[in-house]
Amino acid sequence: MKFTELDLPKEVLQGIEKAGFKELTPVQEESIPLALQGKDVAAQAQTGTGKTAAFLISLFTRLLRNRRPASPDPRALIMAPTRELVVQICADAEVLGSGCDLRVQPIFGGVDYEKQRSALRSGVDIIVATPGRLIDYYKQRVFSLKKIEAVVIDEADRMFDMGFIRDLRYLLRKLPPFDKRQTMLFSATLNQRVMELAYEFMDIAEKVRIAPEQVTAERVEQVLYHVSRREKFPLLMGLLRKDPGMERVLVFVNTKKEAEHLVERLKANEFKAAVISGDIPQRKRMRILDEFKAGRLNFLVATDVASRGIHIEGVTHVINYDLPQDPEDYVHRIGRTARAGAVGKAISLADEDLVFHLEDIESYLGQKIPSCFPLDDDFVWDYRRPASRKRTPKPATGGGEKKRRPRRRRRGGARERKSDA
Template identity: 80%
Template structure:
């Protein structure tokens, strides 16, 4: 089905044309007609399948059909689990809604507190938000939920995984009754807990389930190398030097410490690399992601928790430098490449410690990952070591070579 076959307003069709969309994806074909009829929708679909466009186009069409009365309070609310996903949804909304008279505002923590607060006071039509800061503004009565006529919960399963479900329930209880608003829920899995949320806060939701033909993306070329822990870095350099198409590489490790160490080694060998970790300030985090999107960085090294919600087109390679301990994380990781119909490559290293997680991963994805033992010419042993980390300075009162006096043990001596 093509977008022109659906009953979209002219201004929405212009946004679709600007985005370059022609044919509907399966989740769009199933969910959009239901949403245009005003029905609540609970849809199961993997990330990268076009669900963002599905709910944005439905929201804009609904709002255009029912012009609102004068009010500064939002008409629609989109809830997402991560800041990066919020930013991505707003960017998509600016393109698809370029010819619609709606103001879309991102609300998330870590930066722009007063700026976001003032934007809400000035009046917005659509809020795209993570739960925490939105609740903060609501409690300050910066805005009201009373005028919300449409709600979208994106990546509902991640809301549970990341501990946001209590905050989400708080927000849902503040909204108008289910009979007075339309609700759309999208999730990678419609598990029991997700459907329980749908039964409680949705009005007889129509269930849409788009099962992928296979768990992992079809256009991802997968390969796994068996290598020792000390061989992984020279193997990484050797493989990438032999592959000139490695232009934007997302590298996954299991710990923040390993992420920092790996990024330092890449930088020491003249590769443009940066780390995404949970404790990086939000403005710096956004700057790193922008640099990666625009090609100023070749490598982005991330842990699973820090990478939630990273949706970047054009990632040519995903490297599982550390094999994930959770089988589901493997699918999440390699799904960062081969987006929007592009090709992608996923390279995994199984060392002597993490190889024990391989059977669970292959059972989960329902296939054997093509594997190999690297040849001698796959390694690059001629590389620079990262500089040693600086030690904490010695307090001046002890001197450069002095040792801190040992604490006296036992009770103090008494004078005779």
């Protein structure tokens, strides 16, 4: 189906044309017509399937058709689990909403506290936010939720995984009743806990399910290497040497410590790499992502939590340096490549500790991942090691002598003489 076949306002069609969209993706074809009818929608779809455009197009259409007198109170709310996802949704909204006279405001922690506060006070139409800071402003009565007409919950499953579900429920309870607003929920899986959220806060939601294998199998070339843990980095060096087409690579690991260690080794071998993790200041995180998008960084090493919401065109390869423990994370990871109809390659390294998760991953995919054992010439052993960090000696006290303990007094009040030995 083409977008021109839908009954959309000309302002929305203008933004769709600017974005270069012509035909609907499966999740768009299933969810947009339902949303245009005013129905609540609970959709299962992976990242990279066009779900952001699906709810933005539906949201813009609703707000344009139900115009109301100018008011500082927001009319719609989009909630997402990460700052990066909020930024990406706003970037997509800027393009798709270029023909709409609607004010979109991102709200997230880490930057511009007073600037965001001022923007809310001056009035916005759509808030795109992570739950934490939004609740902060709400409790200060910076804005009101009484006039919300539509709400979107993006990546609902991650709201649970990242511990935001309590904040999410708090905000949903402050909205108008579910029969007085439209709600759209998007999640990688419509499991029991996600559907309980839908039953509690949605008005008989229409379910849309897009199977994971439709997302991953067709456009992503997958390969898995069985390798020992000590051989993973030599094999990675061999793969990089053999494939000069690795221009923009996302490397996934399971821990922040492993991410930092891997980046040090890549840098030691003259690869431009950086870590993205949850504790990096927001401005630095955005700068790293911008450098990766611009090609000034070739490798971005991330954990699953930190990488949520990353939307970067032209990622040539995804490398699962550590095989994920959650099957859904595998689908999410390799969905970072082959976006918007492009092709990509996903390489996984299964070591002796993490290979036990392979069966669950393949069961979730509904297919076997092509696998092999690397040959001797696939490894590079003469790579450079990072310079060892020198320990900074502790500053000496008392002219190099050990710190003296307090002298004890003898009975009768006389001090004990300290030996020079």
